[in-house]
Amino acid sequence: MxxxxxxxxxxxxxxxxxxxxxxxxxxxxxxxxxxxxxxxxxxxxxxxxxxxxxxxxxxxxxxxxxxxxxxxxxxxxxVNIRETGGWSRDAAKAMPKMAALLAAAKLPDPEPVPTVTYRSGGRVLVVGPLDAAERAGAMLQDTLDVTLFAQGGTGAQERRFPVLAGRIDSLTGWLGAFQLAWSATNPIDLDLCTRCNACVAACPEQAIGLDYQVDLSRCKDHRACVKACEVAGAIDFTRSPVAETETFDLVLDLRAEPAFVQHAKPQGYFHVPAFEGAAALDVVLRLRDLVGEFDKPKFFTYKQKLCAHSRNEQVGCNACIEICSAQAIRSDKDRQQVVVNPNLCVGCGACTTVCPTGAIAYAYPSAKEQGTKLRTLLAAYTQAGGRDATLLLHSQERGTALVESLGRDARLGRAHGVPANVIPVALWHTASTGLDLWLSAIAFGARQVAVLVTDEEAPQYLAGLKAQMAQAQAVVRGLGYTGTHFELLQAGTATALDAGLRSLGTTRQEGPEQPARFAVAVEKRATLDLALDHLVAFAPLKPEVIDLPPAGAPFGTIGVNKDRCTLCMSCVGACPSSALQDNPNAPQLRFIEKNCVQCGLCATTCPEDAITLQPRLLLTPERAQPRVLNETQPFACVRCGKPFGTLKAIEAMLGRLGAHPMFQGAAAERLKMCGDCRVIDLYSSKDEMRIQDV
Incomplete structure (x- = not known):
């Protein structure tokens, strides 16, 4: 090439x-x-x-x-090698970085993925004060079909657009499929109203504005307005509120408070409380372009069998739901899983970062493709003589703009610029990579991974990134690699970015003596295992256990209170990763620590509250081997002698049901029998009773 x-x-x-x-x-x-x-x-x-x-x-x-x-x-x-390296005070030492960027540019494009299609006919709803809404409508009407929903304000006498009024009950949806539900509570029928202003002049309380809606809190029932509107008949205070619904393709919200409170608003929704100046013009231009058919990648894949969200009507992991800034993920109680709305998903990938099992994975580009890019960058950088590489992960829009702005400032002598060992890597969103790729990057030869966040990230994204970095740093530091290997850089200006990048070089980080060559796997847990194996192989320290922070820990063990545990095996049925297992040949609760994702389903399912989580990374061979957490004597059927439960479980059941009137005498004795003998004994008793009756 x-x-x-x-x-x-x-x-x-x-x-x-x-x-x-x-x-x-x-x-x-x-x-x-x-x-x-x-x-x-x-x-x-x-x-x-x-x-x-x-x-x-x-x-x-x-x-x-x-x-x-x-x-x-x-x-x-x-590919940009100018602002990223050539325009920097370190430019003379930046050849290895430039070689890395050029090598990555030669990689094949990401594999195509399914797309999500939006269809917009250009029907726009403008909500807000009537005067502002009419002004916005005038700027949109040449290309869009405008409908106004008046919320106060003063309207023009000329009726140029359909006007709705009343109480908005809900506004939901996305580009091409917004659903407005409202109640027509206004006594004035705007379709019959002629805007003659007779009612406005007649109302002694001035409860009627030039948006032709009645402020019922000020109205004193004089009904002078009704008399003034006798001919048109547009005012009727006896009319019951009518529930209405309508569909729109686009929404322009001019109110002070937005209809959608989530950080990432739905596609096709624009909130502009001050509709004036450059901001208003920008939104108008964007709205006018949103007519037609639009496709975007379906950014995620979901494998329900790996999901640790819910089992047996118990909820364990909620990480993806809690972090989603678009409110695109919800819990489906009927199907015992999470459901992602692809129309609301903005492709940030935060859900894939915090998912402990990899049930939700980033699809475009995939983790495998991202891993290939990171490995290529670092291999080319090292081959060209580069040392102590830092990967700077940033968003491809705001982050790229900041990096380029810093390069221009460096060219003009106003900044240092991107250091020679810092390799910028553009991502669709900074939240789309996490523990698996970061640890892989260290294994591939990076000494540090820095994530640049600006003012576009949601607060929960920052919390999620910090928690993931704490986990990654605990692993690397526990293995004896000195230094700070993971940094979150927060910068909104080129000056702040320049200062942040220069601070990265104040300490030295250690890493494996040899770079890894493994390919990032499709499954998240498999990638983590590959990265850990390489980091452990070259680690300065060889600890048996590394303690992990509790927030977002993907590894760990569980503690079982043997005095409480009855070996009912509810936890085994709830475990989504087969970390907890029973023994078909003996009453034992067994555990494979490598499989545990610390989702907590076992703890929430346990009827005895006997289970606690303990985040940690076990590095001994026992990590992959089953070990017994609890065991007890089997309980033998008092009729046939066959073991059918545990002694502790049967004793606990007898203790709880001993005072119940339904379980006295022979009924209490049947609790000590296996299922077969219980049925035989029950029918034998009925036969004896019939013989006695005869």
Whole structure:
């Protein structure tokens, strides 16, 4: 795959020879590839083999040049090595990073995934004060079908749009499928109202505004307005509120408080409480573009059999529901699982990060593809002579803009810029990677993983990232690798980012002597095992156990109070990961620690409250072997002698039912029998009673 590099009018100290050696190809260095050297680009794109161009600023220009190139034109991939490394005070030392970025650009595109389709006919609901709503409607009416829902304000005399009024009961949905439910509580029928203003003038309490709605809290039942409206007959105080529903494709909410309170609002919903200036114009332009059919990737996959959310009507893990900022995930009690609404999902991936089992996985790009990218970046960086790599994970929109802004400031001497050992990696969302990929990155050779968050992340995302980083750091530090390997950088400006990046280099981090070469697996737990195996193999310390923080721990053991436990095995039936098992040959409760995901279903299911969770990472071979947590003597049927339960369980049952009138005499004795003997004894007793009656 040919690579074209450009030092942007000699503002970057590129070394074509060293970059070419790292990439395994001969590179020609350009200085004005987007101008008088554009012929070299045209020559390179003739054919079918994809071409990598190390410039993102002039993507549009290069696309136009390609369109005007005769013959077959190859696909072009663009990568930024200028703001990410070439425009920095460390630019002379940034060749390994540039080689890494160029190598990653050569990777194949992510595998296609199913899509979610939205269909919008352009029917927009504008909610808010009538004057503001009419002003917004006037800006939208040439391309959209506008309906207003008046909430106070002063309307114009000219009736330009359909106007609804009353009490909004609910507003739900997403782009192309918003459902409005309201109650028509207004005594004035806006369809009959002529806006003659006779009622406004007649009302002695001034309870009627120019939005033609009656403020019932101020109305004193004079009914002067009814008399003034005799001819039109638009006012009727005896009319019962009518429940109404209607469907819209888009919603523009001009009220002070939004209809949707979640951090990530549904697609097609815009909340602009101050509809003026640049903000209003921006929203109008975005609304006008939302007519037609739109597709987005289905960002997640879900495997119910791995889910630790619910078993036997008991709820264990709620991590994905609690962290979702779009309220796209809910609990389905009937199906004993979580349900993700793909229309509300914004693709942040936070649910996949906190999921302990991997039941919800990020699909586009998948963890496997992300792992390949991280491994490629770090391998190319090391091969080119780079050391102590830090991966800077950031969002592809706000985060990318901050990194590029920092590069421009560095070029002008106002900032240090991105350090030579910091490799920026753009993600769809910063919450989409977690413990499995972070630990894999350390195994692949990174010394530090930093996640850049800006003002676009929801508060619960920050809490989730911090909890995951605490888990990862506890593992790495417990293995004896010194330093801080995981950092959350919070920055809203290039200046703040510059300071944060420079602070990363104040301490030295240790990592494995040799980089791992494993491929990130499809299953999250399998990837964690691969990363842990490599980190343990080269660890300075060899502890048997590493204690983990309780919040979000994906590993651990359980404690069983043997005095309380009756070995009823309810916990075994509830365990989603087969960590808890029974023994078909003896009354034993067994446990495989490697399988435990610390979901808590066993603890919530246990009728005796005998189970407690203990987050930790066991590193001895016993981690993968079953061990007995509790055992007792079997209880033998008093009639046939066959064991059918445990001594403790039968004694507990007899103790609880001993005073019950239904379990006295022979009935109490049947509790000590197996199922077969209980039936035989019951029918034998009935036969004896019939004989006695005869």
């Amino acid at each position: 040919p690579t074209l590099i450009c030092d942007c009018n000699k503002t970057m100290p590129l070394k074509a020879a060293s970059l070419g050696t790292a990439l395994g190809e001969t590179l020609t260095q350009h200085s004005v590839l987007c101008r008088r050297e554009a012929g070299a680009f045209q020559q390179a794109v003739k054919g079918n083999e994809p071409v990598v161009v190390a410039c993102t600023q002039e993507k549009r220009l290069f696309a136009e040049v390609a369109e005007n190139t005769e013959g077959a034109v190859a696909p072009v991939r663009f």
